Amino acid sequence: MVRSILSVQDLTKTFGGLVAVNGMNFDVGEHEVLGLIGPNGSGKTTMMNLISGALKPTSGSISLQGTRISDLPAQEINRKGVARTFQLVRLLPSLNVIENVIAGAVFGHRKRWGAEAENYAKEMLERVGLQVAAHAPVSTLTYIDQKRLELARVLASDPKILLLDEWLAGLNPTELETGIALIRDLRGEGRTIILVEHVMDAIRSLCDRCVVMNSGTKIAEGTPAEVLADREVIRAYLGDDDA
Ligand SMILES: Nc1ncnc2c1ncn2[C@@H]1O[C@H](COP(=O)(O)OP(=O)(O)OP(=O)(O)O)[C@@H](O)[C@H]1O
Ligand SMILES: [Mg+2]
Structure with missing residues (x-):
């Protein structure tokens, strides 16, 4: 990874008794497209909400270019260059x-x-x-x-960092190709992107690196090929009963 632009440190978010994000650690390099993947309910959107400031962490911190942003209001974080799309489009x-x-x-x-x-x-x-x-x-x-x-x-x-939460979800196959091409162009411009996505073709073709979450914790990190071949990742996606 080149120079880290965003750093997530020991980040935890609980909702009552539920630990949605559990001691997450990862970095995002400048100009990197990082895939944040994992089964439904694994904590990806919560992670995006913590980075954008829509939610405050229970513990741990997030830094942008070395400056702690996790205490700031969402608007302030946005002004510092962290911008997002929503899983459900908001216009x-x-x-x-x-x-x-x-x-x-x-x-x-x-x-x-x-x-x-x-x-x-x-x-x-x-x-x-x-x-x-x-x-x-x-x-x-x-x-x-x-x-x-x-x-x-x-x-x-x-934005310095673009957060895309299932931006490709709900598109038909033709639209999906268009959507992937669009993100590929952004990648070509050297933008730094965190991509939450269930479309594995998109993950494979767009991401430099992936962080895989399951039940709020990081279970793997590496290139798309590495993490998608990882036994624990496969088990998480298939469910324990099938492993
Ligand atoms: N505001 C909230 N209050 C209580 N529980 C929440 C809240 N937001 C998320 N959760 C719970 O936290 C867990 C993680 O949810 P999250 O939406 O982050 O998962 P996800 O990985 O984005 O899932 P999906 O792939 O389905 O979008 C789930 O169990 C969810 O029900
Ligand atoms: Mg989600």
């Missing part, structure tokens, strides 16, 4: 397509205003292939176009 329904992207540019890590924000928003819409729909109401977008828009909005904040 601003009263704004049209380009206005949604401008909102990302105005509130993001590298703030842009007025004409600069609008031009940048146009660029981001082109980036995700949604320029023709710039002035359409959000309600008229197909599902893949909503996903494109969410990505454009997040990119408009020019």
Whole structure:
């Protein structure tokens, strides 16, 4: 791994008696695409919520470029360059397509205003292939176009780290190819990405490295080929009864 940009240290999150994230440790290198994978309920979204600041850890810490961010409010973490998409798409329904992207540019890590924000928003819409729909109401977008828009909005904040939580989920096979190609382009631009994904083809073709979670703990870490051949990982995915 090159220089670490994000560092997760001894991170734990409990909900009542449930330990959703249990002593997690991992680093994300600059320009790295890190896959965060694991069976349903293993704690991936909770991990993303902790990194983005939507949830506060019970114990442990997260640092961005050596500075502890896990005590900061979500907005502050976003301003420092950590941007996310949601497992269920969240857009601003009263704004049209380009206005949604401008909102990302105005509130993001590298703030842009007025004409600069609008031009940048146009660029981001082109980036995700949604320029023709710039002035359409959000309600008229197909599902893949909503996903494109969410990505454009997040990119408009020019994040240092992009958190994608099952961004590819729910796409049909053709859309999936488009979606994977889009993320591959982002990877080609040298963006740092944490990818939570159940689509193994995407994990194999996009990730430099994977961290595998099961019941809140890290059970494997390595290249996609390494972790997907790991016995404990296979057992976790199949369930104990099948191992
Ligand atoms: N706000 C919450 N309150 C209580 N329990 C929660 C909360 N959020 C998550 N959990 C529990 O924490 C565990 C981990 O959930 P999480 O959503 O992080 O899993 P996941 O790996 O993202 O699963 P999936 O692949 O299904 O999206 C689950 O048992 C879940 O029910
Ligand atoms: Mg999840």
